[in-house]
Amino acid sequence: MSIIPLFVAIPLASAFLIPMFSKRIRVFSDIFANVTTFILCVMSLGVIGRNAVYTVGLWKPPVGIAMALDGWSVLLLVTVNSISFCATVFSIKYMEQYTSKLRYYSLFLLMVAGMNGVVLSGDLFNLYVFLEIASIASYALVGFGCQHDELEASFKYLVLGSVASTFILLGVAVGYSLTGTLNMADISARLPHDSSTFIFMASCFILGFGLKAALVPFHAWLPDAHPSAPAPISAMLSGVLIKAIGVYALIRLIFNIFGLTPVLSHILLFFGTASMVIGVFLAIGQWDMKRLFAYHSISQIGYVMLGFGLATPLGILGAIFHLMNHAVFKGLLFLTAGSVEYNIHTRQLEEMGGLRERMPVTGFTSLVASMSIAGIPPLNGFWSKLIIIIACVQSGHYIFGLWAAFVSLMTLASFLKVQKFAFFGELKEHNKGVREVPVGMCLSMMILALLCVGMGLLLVPSVRAQLLDPAVASLLRGTEYAAWILSKG
Amino acid sequence: MTRESGMIYALCFVLFMVGLYCVVVKKNLVKIVLGLAIMEYAVNLFLILIGYRKDGIAPIIDGATDAKTFAAASVDPLPQALVLTSIVIGLGVLTLMVALCIRLYERYGTFDITQIRRLRG
Known part of the structure; x- marks a missing residue:
């Protein structure tokens, strides 16, 4: 019995079981959801270093649906499942503010199932289906509060997300008409690279x-x-969501299915640098705490894309490492923003100030995450940005390296702003009665803060050989991916 | 590709563009929803067209025909299976979208997106 399908089956099953069994006993849903994500987290740590192909229903590829586990998938699995564990621990108290926790956990686990499915799928249409599961759950979760802003944001996200999904489905359809198969490995083996249809499919x-x-x-x-x-x-x-269903899928397709060409590499470089620079400029003027963090997500994804676009082993290593690091520190930043909102019911930076005295754990973890995203040594963000900049210089892309360093400075500036206005400075009169958030929320923030401090150790050669090196290797082998899947099946 | 079949693909693409135009330009929530639905139908139609064969037989094999002649005559069943899945997904998305529209109407009292603009910057 292979462990691979369980990554999808377990969260899917508990997403259905939670609303069925925890109507009577409220606390059951918390326990059930946390146990599920904990099991998934342990399982994902257990598969580190493994390579396997699982054939659904024992149909050999290219006929049947394959699920493939290689270095790049393992890395995403570890990231997705560990962050989702921290998020569920945080949810126990935080979600008391909302009604209907059952549906919340249900949607949450559906989203996790979708993401795990995307990173494991070896079949293009299957990837699309899992992507839609994750996306639909996330549309509903964005609008979970059902207030004016939430509904508006959810609708906007839903429309643009559906347009994206439609283009992906169109791409799948064109790919099928071009090669007569849906298995990713088989498509890669049969793809005619010089036809105009291929260009249309790639652009979709x-x-x-x-x-x-x-x-x-x-x-x-x-x-x-x-x-x-x-x-x-x-x-x-x-x-994790924008990485699992956006970056992961795009990079898998470009590196392992299409094969990286100079044109594609330049597209990645262009998008990466544009996101990096524009994201940070839009971020620095924001006064809504979470909105500021959201713009920084665009900027940091830019770093990741830049690293992949360089297509050197060092650049890919930097990109992959930054992807993991960003999941940890951005997750932590949003959780601290959530703690602040839990207490003072606002996201506006002007109304905060001096919260460090009243909320020591939130203040300290937020400081760690801010320093990490700004790239202060020895926190994890420093190492990955350093690697990306060195890779830029090494491959002769000096301009991109310069931009990366500049954006890092701007990031530092905007997080100094967050720290100054929210946690340092004078405590406002109406915030005098604020107390630290409950212990469960503190615990999950402290786990992530510890990861921020400790993840630099992943670069130690013997540890790197376990997690990061296999991921780099599985991308660098390019279209040999196809031969690997077809031989294993 | 014959001229007729090229024509069908072109019309299918036009349908897709009609949907995209509707999503991008229209100001009414319901029209945007309809635009998305049209886009999706265009892609579904495209999937069906990929597997279609003129004068093809239904892809149901019985004992009488052997596999070779069957494969040469029947339409491709795989895209049809894909379309079924895609229709079901489309139903889910459409339901969620309509539910959101209703909720938005309750909050704002309008379907006009130029008036539903609290988030900006």
């Missing part, structure tokens, strides 16, 4: 997944959608 996918990943010309929905969701969901959306 880049447009669709670019919209899902909120790269800059397609980013309009993100700064509305991410702040409007409940805090743990913001952490999930910014931390």
